[in-house]
Amino acid sequence: MSASDSGFQATSRPANRLARETSPYLLQHAHNPVDWFPWGEEAFAKAKAENKPIFLSVGYSACHWCHVMERESFESPTIAALMNQWFVNIKVDREERPDIDQIYMAAVQALNQGHGGWPMSVFMTPEGEPFFGGTYYPPHDARGMPGFPRILEGLATAWREREPEVREAAARLVEHLRKRNEPMPPLIKGPALDHPAADDRDGLDPGWIAEAARALGRVFDSRYGGFGSAPKFPHPMDLKLLLRHHQRVQDPRALAMVIQTLDHMSRGGIYDHLGGGFARYATDERWLVPHFEKMLYDNALLISALAETIQCRPDPTLARVVVETLDYLAERMTGPPEAPGFFATEDADSEGVEGKYYVWSRDEMLETLGEPLGSLFAEVYDVTEAGNWEGHSILNLPEPLDRVAQRLGRPTDQLAAELAQARALLKARRDRRIPPGKDTKILTSWNGLMLAAIAEAAWVVDRPDHLERAEKAAGFLLDHLRQPDGRLFHVFKDGRARFNGYLEDYAYLIDGLTRLGQVTGTTRWIREARDLSRLMIEEFGDEVIDGVGGFAFTGVRHETLVARPRDLFDNATPSAAAMAVTALLRLAALTDDQALRGRGLAGLRALAPLMKHAPTAAAQSLIALDFALRDPEIALVVPGQLDPSDTLAQVLRLLHRDFQPGRLLLVRSLDPPHPHDLHLLPPLQGRDHPHDHVTLYLCRGQTCQAPLVGVEAIAQALTSPPT
Missing domain, CATH: 3.40.30 (Glutaredoxin)
Structure with missing residues (x-):
C-alpha cells in the first residue's frame, strides 16, 4: 500500500505492533512512539498481568481530528512515555470493529450527557470495563479543555490510589450498557411462526409513518433544507421515508422537504462539483462548508434517495448529480480487476491540511480557464478574492442554474455547456494536485449498500453500464468474503478477509443482492440472498416469542464482549436490525417464502416501540413498515x-x-x-x-x-x- 493511499508518510521511526495490521487507520499509527496493541488477547493479558488500566483509542482513516490528535499527542515522545508507563494502549479502527465502537461509544455518551465522536478516547479496567471517556483531547490545557497529559496523570493516580472505587463505577456503567442492549418490551404481538394468521399485520400502524413525517416537519429548515441546525448531516433514510409518506397520502410538503434538501445539498459545497460525490456532512446550516471526507455509505444512500426523488419529480440537475457520483465511485473508489469491490473512504486532509485538495483561489481559477470563461465560472460558483472559507473558495452554486441564466440573459442549455467545459478543465488541473489519502479496505456492509444503490439508480438515470460493475463487486464479495461454512467476513484488505460478519454485513448485502438480482436477471444473486438470510436468522436472531423477535448486532459465535450490542437506531447508516427486516420482507415477497415473511414481521414487531416513540430515529424501520403494509406487485x-x-x-x-x-x-x-x-x-x-x-x-x-x-x-x- 502506498503512502498516498493510506494517508501516512514513510518514517525512519521504529514500528510498533500495528505495522502487522491491514487497516490504513492502524497503519497510520504504526510508527508512533506509543506502544500500541491491536484489539486482542495479547493486550488484555498484559493489562491483567501488570494490573494496568487500558487506554482505548477508536477512530478511522478519514477522520480529521483523529489525525490532529495523532500529530499532537501520539507522535509526542513525552506524551507517549506517559501512556506507555501508566496504561496498556489499544488502537481500533471503528470501520473494522463496529461492535467495539458501538459498545464504547454508548459508554462515552453515558459519561458525557449524550455527547460522543471520534477520535474516541476510553479508559477501561484490564477486563475491558469502561470508567472514563471522551473524544479529542489537546496536548495541553486549551479552550476550556483539559490537556491529554493531565487526563492521563489524573486517571493513573485514581487507578493507583482508588482502584476499588474505579472498578465499582465501571461495573455500574457496564450494567447500564447491558440493560441498554436488552430487547425492548413488546408493544404488539403476532401469530406464532408456524401458525400464520389470516392478517399477520395486525397492530402495525400506518399512523407511525405519518407521525414521523410530522416530527421531521417540525425540525425541517425551511430556508436551506435539511433537519436541525449546524452541523448538518444528509439524513437519506429520513428523505426516503418522506417520499413514501408522500406517495402513500399525497402530502405535498413531504415531497417539497425532500426536493429542497437535495437541491441545496447538490448546489452546496458538501457536493464535489468537479469530481462528483458528497462529503460526510456540512459544518454550517447552508451546506457550504463540508467536513471534506467522503464515505462510501453516504454516497450510496444519497444515490438511492436522489433516484427515488427523480422518480417522484424528474429533475435533470439531480440526475446529473447521480451520474457524476456513480462515475466518481467507479473512477476513484473501485478496486482493481482482482478485487473489484468499492473502497471505504477518502480523507478530509491532503498534505496535512483539511480541504486543501478541493478549494480554489480566484487567481488559480482564472489562470486555468482564462477570460471570459474564468470570470463567468467565478461568478456562478461563488469564487471571490476574499474567498468563502478561510481565505479560499469552496465551489458552490448559491443560485439554481436556470435562475442564473435568466439573470444573465442567456439560454440555460448554453450556460450549462460552458460551465461543464470549465468544470472539466478545473478537474484536470485538480487531478495534478496531491490527492487526499484513501482507505482502500472493502467492507461487506457498505458494499451491500452500494449494490442496492446501483440497482435502484442505473435505469433511472439511464446508466446500465454501472450494473456490470455492481455484478463484479457482488461476485467478489461472495467469492472472497465468505468463510468455509458460508458465513460472511466483514472486511477485505491486502488480500486478507478478516473479522466475523456483523448483522449489518448480512442485512445490507442481502438487500443489495436481492435488488441487483431483480434488475439484472442474474438469479444467483437472489439465491445467495436467500441462503444468507437463513444464516442471518440463525446467527443473529432472537427467539421469537408471541410473534416478536429482533436481531442482535453480533453473532452467537462472536467473541464475548462486555455487552452484546443491538443496532436499532438509524445513525449515518441504517439500523442493521431495521435493514434485516427490510431485506427479509422484500426477499419473501419476491420468492413467496412465508417463513422469511414471518421472521421479517417478527423483527418488525420488535421495532414497534421505537417506531411509535422515537420515529425520527427509526426511518429505516418505518420504511420496512411501509413495505409490509403494501400488497407487493x-x-x-x-x-x-x-x-x-x-x-x-x-x-x-x-x-x-x-x-x-x-x-x-x-x-x-x-x-x-x-x-x-x-x-x-x-x-x-x-x-x-x-x-x-x-x-x-x-x-x-x-x-x-x-x-x-x-x-x-x-x-x-x-x-x-x-x-
Missing part, C-alpha cells in the same frame, strides 16, 4: 427472442420512470434459469420460452395478469390510470 419482464437489443432497455426505463415502492421488478434472463432458481422464484415458473417480443407480466403472489406483449402495449398499460 411483481413486474416480471421477459425479453423477446426477435427484439432488437435495446427493447428490453426501453421497458426497464419505463418501469423505473415512476416511484412505486410496492412494486418489485424481476427480469427474466435470456439464458434459461437453473431449475432450482425456477422453484425459488414462482413468477418464473411456466415462462421458460419468451415471446417473440418483450413481455411484461404483472403479478401478485403467484398470480399473474395476462401478458402485455411489446413495448407499445407495455407503455400504454404503465401510463394508464390504475383501475
Whole structure:
C-alpha cells in the first residue's frame, strides 16, 4: 500500500505492533512512539498481568481530528512515555470493529450527557470495563479543555490510589450498557411462526409513518433544507421515508422537504462539483462548508434517495448529480480487476491540511480557464478574492442554474455547456494536485449498500453500464468474503478477509443482492440472498416469542464482549436490525417464502416501540413498515427472442420512470434459469420460452395478469390510470 493511499508518510521511526495490521487507520499509527496493541488477547493479558488500566483509542482513516490528535499527542515522545508507563494502549479502527465502537461509544455518551465522536478516547479496567471517556483531547490545557497529559496523570493516580472505587463505577456503567442492549418490551404481538394468521399485520400502524413525517416537519429548515441546525448531516433514510409518506397520502410538503434538501445539498459545497460525490456532512446550516471526507455509505444512500426523488419529480440537475457520483465511485473508489469491490473512504486532509485538495483561489481559477470563461465560472460558483472559507473558495452554486441564466440573459442549455467545459478543465488541473489519502479496505456492509444503490439508480438515470460493475463487486464479495461454512467476513484488505460478519454485513448485502438480482436477471444473486438470510436468522436472531423477535448486532459465535450490542437506531447508516427486516420482507415477497415473511414481521414487531416513540430515529424501520403494509406487485419482464437489443432497455426505463415502492421488478434472463432458481422464484415458473417480443407480466403472489406483449402495449398499460 502506498503512502498516498493510506494517508501516512514513510518514517525512519521504529514500528510498533500495528505495522502487522491491514487497516490504513492502524497503519497510520504504526510508527508512533506509543506502544500500541491491536484489539486482542495479547493486550488484555498484559493489562491483567501488570494490573494496568487500558487506554482505548477508536477512530478511522478519514477522520480529521483523529489525525490532529495523532500529530499532537501520539507522535509526542513525552506524551507517549506517559501512556506507555501508566496504561496498556489499544488502537481500533471503528470501520473494522463496529461492535467495539458501538459498545464504547454508548459508554462515552453515558459519561458525557449524550455527547460522543471520534477520535474516541476510553479508559477501561484490564477486563475491558469502561470508567472514563471522551473524544479529542489537546496536548495541553486549551479552550476550556483539559490537556491529554493531565487526563492521563489524573486517571493513573485514581487507578493507583482508588482502584476499588474505579472498578465499582465501571461495573455500574457496564450494567447500564447491558440493560441498554436488552430487547425492548413488546408493544404488539403476532401469530406464532408456524401458525400464520389470516392478517399477520395486525397492530402495525400506518399512523407511525405519518407521525414521523410530522416530527421531521417540525425540525425541517425551511430556508436551506435539511433537519436541525449546524452541523448538518444528509439524513437519506429520513428523505426516503418522506417520499413514501408522500406517495402513500399525497402530502405535498413531504415531497417539497425532500426536493429542497437535495437541491441545496447538490448546489452546496458538501457536493464535489468537479469530481462528483458528497462529503460526510456540512459544518454550517447552508451546506457550504463540508467536513471534506467522503464515505462510501453516504454516497450510496444519497444515490438511492436522489433516484427515488427523480422518480417522484424528474429533475435533470439531480440526475446529473447521480451520474457524476456513480462515475466518481467507479473512477476513484473501485478496486482493481482482482478485487473489484468499492473502497471505504477518502480523507478530509491532503498534505496535512483539511480541504486543501478541493478549494480554489480566484487567481488559480482564472489562470486555468482564462477570460471570459474564468470570470463567468467565478461568478456562478461563488469564487471571490476574499474567498468563502478561510481565505479560499469552496465551489458552490448559491443560485439554481436556470435562475442564473435568466439573470444573465442567456439560454440555460448554453450556460450549462460552458460551465461543464470549465468544470472539466478545473478537474484536470485538480487531478495534478496531491490527492487526499484513501482507505482502500472493502467492507461487506457498505458494499451491500452500494449494490442496492446501483440497482435502484442505473435505469433511472439511464446508466446500465454501472450494473456490470455492481455484478463484479457482488461476485467478489461472495467469492472472497465468505468463510468455509458460508458465513460472511466483514472486511477485505491486502488480500486478507478478516473479522466475523456483523448483522449489518448480512442485512445490507442481502438487500443489495436481492435488488441487483431483480434488475439484472442474474438469479444467483437472489439465491445467495436467500441462503444468507437463513444464516442471518440463525446467527443473529432472537427467539421469537408471541410473534416478536429482533436481531442482535453480533453473532452467537462472536467473541464475548462486555455487552452484546443491538443496532436499532438509524445513525449515518441504517439500523442493521431495521435493514434485516427490510431485506427479509422484500426477499419473501419476491420468492413467496412465508417463513422469511414471518421472521421479517417478527423483527418488525420488535421495532414497534421505537417506531411509535422515537420515529425520527427509526426511518429505516418505518420504511420496512411501509413495505409490509403494501400488497407487493411483481413486474416480471421477459425479453423477446426477435427484439432488437435495446427493447428490453426501453421497458426497464419505463418501469423505473415512476416511484412505486410496492412494486418489485424481476427480469427474466435470456439464458434459461437453473431449475432450482425456477422453484425459488414462482413468477418464473411456466415462462421458460419468451415471446417473440418483450413481455411484461404483472403479478401478485403467484398470480399473474395476462401478458402485455411489446413495448407499445407495455407503455400504454404503465401510463394508464390504475383501475
